[in-house]
Structure formats: structure tokens, C-alpha cells
Amino acid sequence: MQESGAGGSVGIVVPQVVDIDVPLILDCGRLLRRHQLIVETYGQLNAARSNAVLICHALSGDHHAAGYHGDERKPGWWDNCIGPGKPIDTNRFYVVSLNNLGGCRGSTGPNTVDPETGRVWGPDFPLLTVRDWVRSQGLLATQLGIQQWAAVIGGSLGGMQVMQWAIDLPTRVRHAVVIASAPQISAQNIAFNEIARQAILSDPDFHGGRYYEHGVVPGRGLRLARMLGHITYLSDAAMRAKFGNDLKAPQPSFNFDVEFEVESYLRYQGESFVDRFDANTYLLMTKALDYFDPARDYDDSLVAAFRQAQARFLVIAFSSDWRFSPARSREIVKALVDAGRPVSYALIDSSLGHDDFLMPLPDYHLMLRHYLSRVADEVGA
């Protein structure tokens, strides 16, 4: 793996739980009287409270973006990008990373207890939209004393939250960094999500979403959903380079055991996902992806939606990403130009596919570093 250069670790981090006691009206019409968000922060908030950066996570992400929990072996999911001297430089920025509402890593979600019923929410947890997440994150910002983010940054589904932030709460975002994202997902993407959901819903251990009460998890369904996802996160070329079609053994075994490297990779990814992720949250996250369409609120005009925004934008896409292809990022850029918004767009030459947005590719990190260094200068960080 190529390295993007210097930078240290934020070290040991301790997540904190933030109670949001302000009622939240959701797009589905339901009301959450209160909710909790689990949050990590890195760096120091300056006296002017002008140097805060929000990280929005993608489908399976969480609040643990950088540093280490105790003696864990692997750091947070975006540790290569967040830290002292790294592109999102914690010497200058106060970085806030949360597990979204509906998540399964400590924020209020399907696997937590509904205080009104005393039962685990399970399938009764409301379906959410990206707009709901932005409202919830807006309440979090207020609670943390942050009136305006120096930047809101996210990849994939995280990038969708960034766009929605800039449109819905325009005065609270100075810079919007949208990475490997799309203005709405394609029918092909919805189709992948639907297969993933059907895998979970048809697992006999799903029990209508009440599997917690049966002491089981719909592991087969969740595993399949994740295996499918991983196919779409990699390019054909990357899969070929990584796994080829070599048999693991000298001769075919003529059965359905793992025989090819790619099978073993997918099974491993599926298996490890079951240990750390909740099936109801997976269903909810994929629906939020499917529902995302900021243009819908503006007569299907993305240009009109972006006219609301006041932020400056950086849009980044990866050449080998077919799940959220560069053409989709160009749609975002076109709408921003037509709306008269300041925007820069970088197309990073890459080979892995959608997963490249998590990789420390030198050109990618250079663009982020240059952009964010100006943001830091601008906000006096």
C-alpha cells in the first residue's frame, strides 16, 4: 500500500455519550423525544469555536474514526487521514466524529432500549433519512457549542450527509467536502441494497427484526448482505489483481467449500461483519441511502437545492469506483457550477474501486491537505 507521508496518531481515545433532549421530528412523521449519540473528538476546540470539523460516516462506519480504544490492534476507520500532521490535522482542527442515529455502536438505534416501552426497539425503530441525520447532527453541534463547522467531510453515504448539511443548514457549514458520493443513488444501487435487505429479511433467524428476544442474530442474511456489498466496493481489476482465479488447492475439490481466494475473502468479510454490526441498522442505513435525493425537495432540481447552500465545496471521485462513479460526482459539480457555488473537483487515479476513499492514496491526501490547510488558515485555526 502506498503511504501518503507524515502524520502521527491521536493516540488513545475515549468515546463519550451525548444526550440530546430536544425532540426530533423525523421525515417519516414520527417523533423522538430524546436520543443519545456516541461521539469521539480529536484535537482542541479553539477559543473562537471556529475550528470544528464534522466527520460523517458511511454505511457501516461509526464514531471511531481515529486513534485507539485501549489496547486494540487496529485504529479507527479513517486513522490514515485524521491526526496530528495528517490531512485532517488535529493540531489545527477540533474533529468530531459520531455514530449516527439508528447506528448500532452506541447511539440510539434498533439495538437500544426504547425508554417509553422498556423494550429493545428492534423493528419498531423508525426508518431514517439523511435529512434526519443532519437534523440530529445539528442538535449535536449546538450541544457542543459549535455554531458553524469549518468543514463537514464525508465519503459515500457520508458525502450525502455533507451535501444535505450544506443545503439544509447553510449558515452552519463553511466548507463541504464530498468524497466518492452521488446526488442520489442509481436504480442499480437500489437493486443491490434490495438484495442485501432481502438476504436479511428472509433469514429464519430474523424473527421480524425481534431476534434480540430470541437470543440469535440473522447472521446468514447479514453475511450475504456484506458479501454483496464488498463486490461492489472493489473494481473488477482490483479483484483480479488481489485474488485472480487461482484455486487454493492444486486440484478442484468439486464441492461448495471455499476453493478460490475471492470466496475466502468474501466469507471473511461477511463473518467479521456479523460480529460487529446489527442487521436492523443495516436495513435502516440502506434505506437512508435509497431515500437520499436532495433535489426532490426542490422540484427535482439539484441546482435549486444547491442555491440554498453557502459553503464552498470540494468534490473528489476515484477513477476505478463504479459504485459511486466519477460521472455521479460530475453531476454534483455541474449542479454546483450552475448554482454559482464555488467548487473544486479532483478525479483521483485509483485502482481499488469505491473502497479507495478510505485509502491513503498520495494524490487524494494531497488534495485534502491543500484544501483543508486553507480552511484552517481561513478560520484562524
Next chain:
Amino acid sequence: MSANLDLDTGIGLRPDLQLIAGWIKPGSRVLDLGCGDGKLLDYLAQHRGVHGYGLEIDTANVAACIARGVNVIQADLDDGLRDFETGSFDYVLLTQTLQALQRPDEAIEEILRVGRSAIVTFPNFGHWRVRQALLSGHMPVTKTLPAAWYDTSNIHLCTVADFDALCAARGWRVRERRLLNRAHREGWSIRLAPNLFAEVALYQLRGRLGS
């Protein structure tokens, strides 16, 4: 206007780019095709309050633009300007890039669709040094055409006379034309025999009347 510009040469803007800057009305919308490291757009934003975007294919240049805070869109000019709406810019700039495009004529038509004015600059292939080189039996290598024939990106070179003829044939209106020598100045020799002594040609064009 030119006096103000002279005061600002400290930022290292080339004289031909200074001339272009002088043509651009304050506060206008500018698209710079092949914007390089973004120096011109940076200058125009700071000194003329323009709202601009650059198109650039080279990654190092894109990074340089981002470092300057210039809006840059990484794209290949030969893919065209499909992503830009008709009449969405006051000026579309194409500096020293025309001769490297697949179809310069179609590019200018597209530029005049997207912009109300086109500002185009190119090296004059009619310059006497070029002619001298050709007379001696070799492709020219000069200060404005520094590459050898086998590794140059210039595939559609033209002379000032050729370009004037193309403008006339297509009905493009020449609003301004400035011809500069290798020091990017206008001298008596250029006034005397422009196609022989100009090394760099600067044009401001408008589309056909009624188009």
C-alpha cells in the same frame, strides 16, 4: 487600467495574461480552460473580483489550484464543455492551448456557446523564426514552441493569417486582437508585418451576430 496592472506585476503574472486581465470586466463570470496552476484566475479573483472556475487535466496543477483557493475542475478539454450551460459565463479563456486540441474550430464554437466572449491565445506559426527554421529544412524549436516535433503536444498550429481567415469564415467577430513579440510586447515591427513578427496572438471573440 494598464497602470493598475503594472503595479501588480509583483505576483509574476506574464504580460500576455496581464493584457487578458485588462479585457475582463470586474465582477464577471470566467471559465479558464487549461488553467494550469491557477495563477490567472487567482489574480482575476483578487484584483477584478471575478467569479471563476478553471478546467485542468494535470493532477499537480489541480493540486496547485486547490492550494491557492482557486476553483478548479479536473477534466479533459477534448471531452468538451457539455457540462456547461449555454451563456453561463461572461468570458471563456483558452490560453496557449488551442493548438493542442483535437478540433480547435469546434472548441471555439463550444466556447462561444458557453461564454458571451471567448479569449483565445496561441503561438503564431507565421513568425519569421518559424519560417527560417522551415526554410533551413527543420521543424522550428523556439521560445514559444520549445518542444521537438516528436514530443510536442501541439497538433494544430496556425498563423495569425490562418486564424483571421477562420474567424471570417465562421462569422466570429473579433472584438480585440493583440500581437506580441517574444518579450510579450507590441513593437513597431509587429505593426509593420504582424504575421511575420508576432510570436503570441491574443484574440477576444464574440459569436456570430444573432447567434
